[in-house]
Amino acid sequence: MDRGVGFREFERKLEQERDSWRMRRKDSDDRKTYDEVFDRQNLMRIYKLFSDGVIDQIDYPISTGKEGNVFRATTSDGTPLALKIYRTSTATFKDMAKYIAGDPRFKGVSRNRRKLIMTWSSKEYRNLQRLHDAGVRVPVPVACHCNMIVMEFIGSDSGPAPMMKDVKLDSPVGVAEIILGHARRAYQKAEIVHGDLSEYNVLMNGDEPVIIDVGQSVLLEHPLADELLVRDMSNIARFFRRYGLSIDVERELREIRKR
Ligand SMILES: Nc1ncnc2c1ncn2[C@@H]1O[C@H](COP(=O)(O)OP(=O)(O)OP(=O)(O)O)[C@@H](O)[C@H]1O
Ligand SMILES: [Mg+2]
Structure with missing residues (x-):
């Protein structure tokens, strides 16, 4: 998609993609989570990844987990990527605090739910970088923005x-x-x-x-x-x-x- 397109057009295109996933998924829980994931705020964040040229499009959902959703995405040159989006309303966020407290990299971090999710995402991203740098086989980290992580897609053309x-x-x-x-x-x-x-x-x-x-x-x-x-x-x-x-x-x- 042309990176110069405005937010409106971007939103419309994403809406079409979501409709096609919805048709394939009859599960109403999934539908609910998609609505939750693509709220206004997340749409703006995805648009930022798009206008920065990190991703060009979101292809299909890979997984709907307890804490977040993972999608396959592609760059403008056709490289497949994985996009992980943490949901702000996650039920397990209480547990997150205990993993963040005690980490010197995140001293003085707020317990506010929204901020905690952002810290969690950046923690995952930094852990990926550290592990990757040490030669541990993890998805190569590409970008991190608010509650979203972009990384190497593990899989093939036929799927994850x-x-x-x-x-x-x-x-x-x-x-x-x-x-x-x-x-x-x-x-x-x-x-x-x-x-x-x-x-x-x-x-x-x-x-x-x-x-x-x-x-x-x-x-x-x-x-x-x-x-x-x-x-x-x-x-x-x-x-x-x-x-x-x-x-x-x-x-x-x-x-x-x-x-
Ligand atoms: N980089 C990737 N490439 C391909 N598939 C991925 C990638 N990252 C995650 N997935 C898929 O998404 C699923 C969920 O990812 P992950 O385990 O990171 O999230 P989670 O928060 O633990 O979700 P869950 O609550 O389902 O465990 C994985 O089991 C895998 O199928
Ligand atoms: Mg998991």
């Missing part, structure tokens, strides 16, 4: 990559090793603990596991860091048990904590 829980792994041993390697790199190089690592937050891009959803990830100095690390490792061990693998959690933890 599936979650690890939904695929049958051909080489579970190799995949487990790669994931544990990422967790170690996150801890030792990025000094970050994922905090919600499980088969739900690993996408399988073909054979390659990609770690997503790092909003709750914390720095090592965070009071919850160690507890979250143990939980992450136990989750991974539990998942791979279904493939008959036995991961020694205690040993992994010792390895990881050796900095």
Whole structure:
């Protein structure tokens, strides 16, 4: 779309796209969340991403989660991207505070719900940057604006990559090793603990596991860091048990904590 188009025209085009998603989705909960996501304020924010040339269009919804929605978008040169939009009325926002408190990067941040969501988004974005810089395979961060994060789209032309829980792994041993390697790199190089690592937050891009959803990830100095690390490792061990693998959690933890 021509970047010079005004807000009105942009809004009209987005409205058409939304109509086509609505037709495909009969679920009224989804419809409700779309109305919520595309309120006036978010429309203005999306328009900003558009007029800044970050995205050119929103293609289709990928996921409607508890806290936010993820869409596939494209740039003007056709590069696919993922756009994650946090909803301001999220029910789980209470939990967010405990992950933000204790993070020195966000000292003195307000408990106001709207501001907290913005802080949460920028926390997710900065965590992505830090992890990416340390060589952990996460979606490459592209931009962050208010409650919106733009990042690399993980998937192909035929759609987003599936979650690890939904695929049958051909080489579970190799995949487990790669994931544990990422967790170690996150801890030792990025000094970050994922905090919600499980088969739900690993996408399988073909054979390659990609770690997503790092909003709750914390720095090592965070009071919850160690507890979250143990939980992450136990989750991974539990998942791979279904493939008959036995991961020694205690040993992994010792390895990881050796900095
Ligand atoms: N970069 C990406 N590329 C492709 N798909 C993505 C990307 N990021 C997220 N998704 C899809 O969107 C879903 C939700 O993303 P994410 O886990 O980051 O959000 P969430 O807030 O945890 O949502 P939920 O409440 O559903 O767990 C993922 O399971 C995945 O299917
Ligand atoms: Mg998730």
